[in-house]
Amino acid sequence: MYPNSFRYFRPSTLEEASATLSELGEDAKALAGGQSLIPLMKLRLSSPSALVDLNFIPGSSYIRRSNGTIHFGAMTRHADIENSEIASRVPILHDCAAGIADSQVRNRGTIGGSVAEADPSGDWGPVLLTLDTEVHVIGPGSSRTIGLPEFFLDAYTTVLAPGELVKEIAVKAPSKNTAGAYVAFKRCAPVYANASAAASLTVEDGGACSAARILLGCVGLTAIRASEAEAALIGKQLTIKTIETAAEAAMAAADPQSDMRGSAEYKRALVRVLVKRAIHIAARRARGERVEAGHEYVGRI
Amino acid sequence: MLEGFDRVPVHVRVNGTLYERTIEPRVLLVDFIREDLDLTGTHIGCDTTYCGACTVLMNGANVKSCTVFAVQADGSEITTIEGLAKDGKLHPVQEAFAANHGLQCGYCTPGLIMSTVYLLSTKQKPTDQEIRKGIAGNTCRCTGYQNIFKAIRAAAAADDNG
Numbered sequence: 001m002y003p004n005s006f007r008y009f010r011p012s013t014l015e016e017a018s019a020t021l022s023e024l025g026e027d028a029k030a031l032a033g034g035q036s037l038i039p040l041m042k043l044r045l046s047s048p049s050a051l052v053d054l055n056f057i058p059g060s061s062y063i064r065r066s067n068g069t070i071h072f073g074a075m076t077r078h079a080d081i082e083n084s085e086i087a088s089r090v091p092i093l094h095d096c097a098a099g100i101a102d103s104q105v106r107n108r109g110t111i112g113g114s115v116a117e118a119d120p121s122g123d124w125g126p127v128l129l130t131l132d133t134e135v136h137v138i139g140p141g142s143s144r145t146i147g148l149p150e151f152f153l154d155a156y157t158t159v160l161a162p163g164e165l166v167k168e169i170a171v172k173a174p175s176k177n178t179a180g181a182y183v184a185f186k187r188c189a190p191v192y193a194n195a196s197a198a199a200s201l202t203v204e205d206g207g208a209c210s211a212a213r214i215l216l217g218c219v220g221l222t223a224i225r226a227s228e229a230e231a232a233l234i235g236k237q238l239t240i241k242t243i244e245t246a247a248e249a250a251m252a253a254a255d256p257q258s259d260m261r262g263s264a265e266y267k268r269a270l271v272r273v274l275v276k277r278a279i280h281i282a283a284r285r286a287r288g289e290r291v292e293a294g295h296e297y298v299g300r301i
Numbered sequence: 302m303l304e305g306f307d308r309v310p311v312h313v314r315v316n317g318t319l320y321e322r323t324i325e326p327r328v329l330l331v332d333f334i335r336e337d338l339d340l341t342g343t344h345i346g347c348d349t350t351y352c353g354a355c356t357v358l359m360n361g362a363n364v365k366s367c368t369v370f371a372v373q374a375d376g377s378e379i380t381t382i383e384g385l386a387k388d389g390k391l392h393p394v395q396e397a398f399a400a401n402h403g404l405q406c407g408y409c410t411p412g413l414i415m416s417t418v419y420l421l422s423t424k425q426k427p428t429d430q431e432i433r434k435g436i437a438g439n440t441c442r443c444t445g446y447q448n449i450f451k452a453i454r455a456a457a458a459a460d461d462n463g
Contacts, residue, residue: 001348002327002328002329002332003327004327005306005325005326005327006306006326006327007304007305007306007326008303008304008305008306008309008326008370008372009302009303009304010302010303010304010372011302012302016302020302031370031373034368034369034370034373035350035368038329038350038368038369038370039349039350039368042329042348042349042367043349051326053372053373055373056375079362101438102353102437102438102439103363103416103419103420103434103435103437103438104353104356104363104364104365104416104438105350105365105368105438107359107362107363107364108364108365108368108369188437189434189437189438190350190351190353190437190438191351297437
């Protein structure tokens, strides 16, 4: 399958990329890892007149930690995050990066591309929203920083203006006693999840939960923050009953559509299970345990 | 800044040989490899970033060549299934697939072998779980995967993975 013809641009700096996109207008698209855009172009669901290839820009891929913040260059591949010591110290980041699609896609796909695409089934959205995440954006002749909750507007829609590009994703590393977990359920590795849940909890020495963030993926136009579920946990001991109450509140917050990945009822039921798992794992991690989490699919063992 | 519509130059080293061509930007890496370079060992299966039949190594990392534009491989080193055998001798991973009957129709085999070569280049002694994860992006509709696992275990156990 061939995409429609397009004009190809290969800038060597992000500034140049931004200026080019801005000149070309809204019909031009930035090409990051291409693992969503190229399939869409091959199916002719997207036919941009021009592509601005970001893959040849030196210094756009990095993972650094400074003053308790982890900085990801926009062109950092999922595989780089999967294999990063720095990122693995925040287990929820590893949960996410290590299970996105398959090894081939992780070797190309980027965190910046994923966030900028704002696919409601994307993995990074719910995960990064459980953390304090900022998006550094570069535009023609200007730059700005946007909190991730304000960055996503709707399905496939962000606050990025034409010509603006994600430059960096900055994630505040969680404090002591705080940990998260991401659990995504999918039919097999290369596909999007049927539903996913990300949880971040602060567990005090006495066992009470003092802060919680719970995000749901694939069950709304954007990742959904399950505030009622969070409220059900805060100030409480994390007993099975408390967690069940939170999971039921999350289920009510989900707004899934019936599609080829399952009926709305099925996805809602899945949310309840995934939220419980994510809370259990996050709580154990917050107490210092090492627990595996991530994407679950048939054949993963 | 490089820019082009009809023709864009691409310099790419495939299996050790440098190729210089001018191509349309919309040409996919898999079609460039198969049609322009006549290396038809790399297969097109689903053509939708799912099945992995088109897997090649790009600068050592496995990628789905149906989901990379050939212009993006400019300056890269590509290894295809044809690049594995040396001096008429099969690569140890190829040997292991043959010895363990890790294939039936063989259509997915080049992709599976490239993903295995990548896996063993990153993890010398992968666990069963790491093997499953390593080939999760490669679909086989014949074997049920059991002999493929056996082949990969055998390749990992062999001393020299090339």
